[in-house]
Amino acid sequence: MKEELRLVCLVKFVPDVDAFSYDFAHNQLNRNYVRMILNPDDACALAFALQVKKTYPSTRLEVVTMAPRSVEHHMLDLLRLHVDGGYMLTDPLFAGSDTYATTTILSSFLSQLSYDCILTGTRSLDGATSHVPSQLAEALGLDHMQDISRIDLESIKRQRPECTVEYEEETVTYAMDMPAILSLTRTSGYKLPYIAYEDFEKDVSDRLTFITHEQLECSPAAIGFSGSLTHVVDTFAQEHERRNRTIVQSDEAGIEYVYAFLKKRGYM
Amino acid sequence: MKHVLVVQDTDCFANSKNLLALTQLMYDAGTYHVSLLALQKDVEDAEGYFHQIITAPESLYEMMHLAGICDVIEHLQKAHQFTSILIPATHTGRMLAPRLARRLHTGLVADVHEVQQRESTLMMIRTAYAGNLMAGITAVGDGPMMMSVHPDSFSYNQSPDVYTSIQDYDGPIPSTSTLRIVRREKKRVSYDIRKSDILISGGGGVTRYFPILHQLADALGGVVSASRKLVDQGLAPRSIQVGQSGKFVSPRLYIALGINGAIQHVEGLQDIETIIAVNTNVQAPICSLSDIVVEGDAKDFIEKLLARIHNTPHTHEGDT
Numbered sequence A: 001m002k003e004e005l006r007l008v009c010l011v012k013f014v015p016d017v018d019a020f021s022y023d024f025a026h027n028q029l030n031r032n033y034v035r036m037i038l039n040p041d042d043a044c045a046l047a048f049a050l051q052v053k054k055t056y057p058s059t060r061l062e063v064v065t066m067a068p069r070s071v072e073h074h075m076l077d078l079l080r081l082h083v084d085g086g087y088m089l090t091d092p093l094f095a096g097s098d099t100y101a102t103t104t105i106l107s108s109f110l111s112q113l114s115y116d117c118i119l120t121g122t123r124s125l126d127g128a129t130s131h132v133p134s135q136l137a138e139a140l141g142l143d144h145m146q147d148i149s150r151i152d153l154e155s156i157k158r159q160r161p162e163c164t165v166e167y168e169e170e171t172v173t174y175a176m177d178m179p180a181i182l183s184l185t186r187t188s189g190y191k192l193p194y195i196a197y198e199d200f201e202k203d204v205s206d207r208l209t210f211i212t213h214e215q216l217e218c219s220p221a222a223i224g225f226s227g228s229l230t231h232v233v234d235t236f237a238q239e240h241e242r243r244n245r246t247i248v249q250s251d252e253a254g255i256e257y258v259y260a261f262l263k264k265r266g267y268m
Numbered sequence B: 001m002k003h004v005l006v007v008q009d010t011d012c013f014a015n016s017k018n019l020l021a022l023t024q025l026m027y028d029a030g031t032y033h034v035s036l037l038a039l040q041k042d043v044e045d046a047e048g049y050f051h052q053i054i055t056a057p058e059s060l061y062e063m064m065h066l067a068g069i070c071d072v073i074e075h076l077q078k079a080h081q082f083t084s085i086l087i088p089a090t091h092t093g094r095m096l097a098p099r100l101a102r103r104l105h106t107g108l109v110a111d112v113h114e115v116q117q118r119e120s121t122l123m124m125i126r127t128a129y130a131g132n133l134m135a136g137i138t139a140v141g142d143g144p145m146m147m148s149v150h151p152d153s154f155s156y157n158q159s160p161d162v163y164t165s166i167q168d169y170d171g172p173i174p175s176t177s178t179l180r181i182v183r184r185e186k187k188r189v190s191y192d193i194r195k196s197d198i199l200i201s202g203g204g205g206v207t208r209y210f211p212i213l214h215q216l217a218d219a220l221g222g223v224v225s226a227s228r229k230l231v232d233q234g235l236a237p238r239s240i241q242v243g244q245s246g247k248f249v250s251p252r253l254y255i256a257l258g259i260n261g262a263i264q265h266v267e268g269l270q271d272i273e274t275i276i277a278v279n280t281n282v283q284a285p286i287c288s289l290s291d292i293v294v295e296g297d298a299k300d301f302i303e304k305l306l307a308r309i310h311n312t313p314h315t316h317e318g319d320t
Helices: A040-055 A069-079 A099-110 A131-140 A153-157 A252-264 B013-026 B058-062 B066-080 B091-104 B210-220 B228-232 B298-309
Strands: A006-011 A013-015 A021-023 A028-030 A036-038 A060-066 A085-089 A117-121 A143-151 A162-166 A170-175 A180-184 A208-211 A230-236 A246-249 B002-007 B032-038 B052-055 B084-088 B108-112 B114-118 B121-128 B133-139 B145-149 B165-168 B180-186 B198-202 B223-226 B253-257 B274-279 B292-295
Touching (some): A006 A040, A036 A040, A036 A069, A040 A060, A069 A085, A069 A208, A085 A099, A099 B091, A117 A131, A131 A143, A131 A180, A131 B066, A131 B091, A230 B121, A252 B292, A252 B298, B002 B013, B002 B066, B013 B032, B013 B084, B013 B114, B032 B066, B058 B066, B066 B091, B084 B091, B091 B145, B108 B121, B114 B133, B198 B210, B210 B223, B210 B253, B210 B298, B223 B228, B253 B298, B274 B298
Parallel strands (some): A006 A060, A006 A117, A060 A085, A085 A208, A143 A180, A246 B292, B002 B032, B002 B084, B032 B052, B084 B145, B108 B145, B198 B223, B198 B253, B253 B274, B274 B292
Antiparallel strands (some): A013 A036, A143 A162, A162 A170, A230 B133, B114 B121, B121 B133
């Protein structure tokens, strides 16, 4: 058994898309005042990593994100949860990267780090492609599992994590050697702790390192928009069929209306 | 001649076959040839639909050895120069497709559910921002066009009418995997919400009493489904989730209880005969798409409608 377990948690900060509202009457999406949040699946991964660290205090936990500098304060808050170190991959050259180019950047950085396990979320709220963890597994030559709803804590320490995935008709538990990439889902229910009161104003900036493309072994042509192999050429709102609705109350007359409707249409 | 590779959906053969409808939208008739990469040996159903079936060693799928499956496709790609590779967006497909795209140094579009020709370029359409917007995406670069395809997005109803050649893959598989299955447990209750004519569906407005939806479903001979909000809160399994990140459903009757109607949810409602929304807010987006809107509390509605169905007077909790 190794003395120190080294975990890397890969996270993304995303727009809180659930706060988007949609006006079906005018086919307009209202994106005003939407804040950035830690991607919920990634939050579960970090919450699990913190559980590991709490159980095995010699664990070293580092958080990695590729993000613009504007989310620095979010990263500092994660470091206040007793995360040992954070890396922000920040460079204007990274802008416009699709999942392929993002993987090029992240794999280039991660290959410089020492780790036993990379924990991350399965889907991001904004893109929800689930591409990056699988592509990283390919680029780094690691085994990978996603949609994980539970990881056996002790198995992590044994360097062969056992993780459970819920399928339609069965629950399957997989095991694999470390290093590996494990992607969790929100249904895992792992919850991030709150920042302790005494840590609210704690200066943790010395634990945050900024990484630019110059520190990575990837050419500018392989990253950003120019390194992307897919391009978004259009975005639009889907038209939905509006119906001539009848509005009733949940009172005797309304229930009778619904009951008669169901009978007449043969649903009962 | 274009050459398309379809990777088998091991959960449901129809999903593999339905990708033939997608190829018809991509290429003109007679200008393409479709091969199926079978991950399981039982491929009789596929004969007559695909021009070629190539069977990979079954152990690769059984052991979830995705790098090994990439070895197979990489080798086949060198031999066949596929124009496009289509992968069903199942749990396995969602992990396989990105790995393969990386291996082949090609772009990948996820969860495609529509394609459109834009001038001379194929635009692949998927949802973005949790289903709040649609995005049209094109592939650039020299590699094959790759997409994972949302199940239920395409339907192929033609009879099998092509000659199918079958061959076993016997090329190299240099990758290794340490992944093993430790346990499998059958779930006690499972049903497919796509097969029911009547869905009683719950959202954020019924978090405190989601189980009582089953009573209404039983009374109407339907089953219960849920919005993403309930699934994320652990109140309902993902297998009964309706929407872009869940399942596309087409019941005759859809009763939406306490569901707001985010786009990602509405995307999952296809060709539904009747929608009844029960909501305290008649301005909720789902209400614009409904035939009947019942303004009120969903629990109260369920209890009163059940009482009417059973022809017994409704009594409030606490009434004596």
